[in-house]
Amino acid sequence: MSQPRKHNFGAGPCILPKNVLIEAANGVAQLENSGLSVLEISHRSPDFEQIITNARNLVKELLEVPDDYSILFLQGGASMQFCMIPMNFLNRNNTSAAYLDAGYFGQKAIKEAELFGNINIVASSSQSAYDYIPIDFHVPDDAAYFHCTSNNTIEGTEMFEFPDTGVPLICDMSSDIFSRKIDVSRFSLIYAGAQKNMGPAGVTLVIVKDSFLENVSGNIPSMLDYRIYRNSNSLFNTPPVFAIYATMLNLRWLKSRGGVKFIQTENSAKAQLLYDEIDRNPLFYGLAKRTHRSLMNVTFRMYQPKLETDFLAYVTEQGIVGIQGYRTVGGFRASLYNALPYESVKVLVECMRAFAEQNN
Numbered sequence: 001m002s003q004p005r006k007h008n009f010g011a012g013p014c015i016l017p018k019n020v021l022i023e024a025a026n027g028v029a030q031l032e033n034s035g036l037s038v039l040e041i042s043h044r045s046p047d048f049e050q051i052i053t054n055a056r057n058l059v060k061e062l063l064e065v066p067d068d069y070s071i072l073f074l075q076g077g078a079s080m081q082f083c084m085i086p087m088n089f090l091n092r093n094n095t096s097a098a099y100l101d102a103g104y105f106g107q108k109a110i111k112e113a114e115l116f117g118n119i120n121i122v123a124s125s126s127q128s129a130y131d132y133i134p135i136d137f138h139v140p141d142d143a144a145y146f147h148c149t150s151n152n153t154i155e156g157t158e159m160f161e162f163p164d165t166g167v168p169l170i171c172d173m174s175s176d177i178f179s180r181k182i183d184v185s186r187f188s189l190i191y192a193g194a195q196k197n198m199g200p201a202g203v204t205l206v207i208v209k210d211s212f213l214e215n216v217s218g219n220i221p222s223m224l225d226y227r228i229y230r231n232s233n234s235l236f237n238t239p240p241v242f243a244i245y246a247t248m249l250n251l252r253w254l255k256s257r258g259g260v261k262f263i264q265t266e267n268s269a270k271a272q273l274l275y276d277e278i279d280r281n282p283l284f285y286g287l288a289k290r291t292h293r294s295l296m297n298v299t300f301r302m303y304q305p306k307l308e309t310d311f312l313a314y315v316t317e318q319g320i321v322g323i324q325g326y327r328t329v330g331g332f333r334a335s336l337y338n339a340l341p342y343e344s345v346k347v348l349v350e351c352m353r354a355f356a357e358q359n360n
């Protein structure tokens with residue numbers, strides 16, 4: 001490559017391992033002696049059967065998905081799940097669903113769900129700019145499900161415990177899936193857009209408990225019906241072949257590195273290094289309440305906001321990209337997804353130190 005790799009702290013689409021990019025590029029040129037590019041193969045071919053089976057098996061192995069769950073690959077991003085979930089599970093007139101309002105994406109999920117039925121917002125942290133995740137709330141027994149977001153990508157908060165609500169638990173894990181161990185058996189449905197921590201944009205992972213799918217009733221358009229995807233092995237129509245291929249390569253990389261357990265330790269070390277500097281450095285402060293600080297997306301600002309432009313210019317010179325905060329939040333957000341090396345966090349921390357020395 002002509003340029004050295006940047007230190008990519010982008011929130012999504014996010015950094016992927018260099019070797020995965022090279023393997024994906026090779027597959028675009030020619031898929032393992034098939035005489036065809038991965039972009040040219042039929043989604044009904046044995047080659048693709050192998051790819052999607054491998055991808056599914058890697059998801060199952062890495063997340064220890066129990067046998068009574070289906071692993072599906074969909075399109076439409078995590079955002080399409082915002083409407084698919086209520087369409088499938090909130091389709092009887094007399095039910096409501098419970099939602100936790102703890103961030104920008106959860107709020108978007110609520111907005112879509114409200115198109116389909118009665119939505120009960122059991123708790124909200126919107127009054128404090130979503131700097132924490134509510135933990136004290138009651139979910140009514142008759143709710144069709146309870147929906148939450150495990151990691152709030154924009155605000156930089158993460159759920160480290162999931163409530164026992166007595167109703168089916170649905171979770172948007174787009175930005176922390178495969179970053180830490182989770183007990184899949186606690187959830188009725190988990191979903192994640194690939195481009196945060198799993199692969200390139202274009203595919204969405206859904207892990208759903210088979211018995212939960214029995215609750216689906218009514219007339220649902222095929223493309224929005226989970227049962228159709230399960231019954232067709234995610235091959236009801238042409239799936240995003242390349243995105244599934246690159247996801248498979250990335251999960252293989254994760255497995256070769258030691259899996260979720262290994263990466264969780266490394267992710268904790270990366271986050272610790274950065275939060276320690278934020279807390280120590282007189283120029284910076286963190287935006288999320290300490291107990292809810294995300295290990296994936298670290299949000300912070302400077303006590304003197306006018307220095308933020310200079311700091312951004314300074315880190316850009318050092319090869320750092322993607323740390324500008326979300327437009328409604330401001331400041332900085334450093335995303336520390338699985339493929340981001342510890343070394344890159346060190347470079348950022350050194351920049352913070354050097355900048356503090358220049359500006360004290």
Ligand SMILES: *Cc1c(COP(=O)(O)O)cnc(C)c1O
Pocket residue numbers: 012076077078079080105149151152153172173174175193194196
């Ligand atoms: C990025 C993100 C989304 C939206 O994902 P798309 O795939 O762009 O629709 C939803 N939820 C969370 C937690 C996200 O980080």
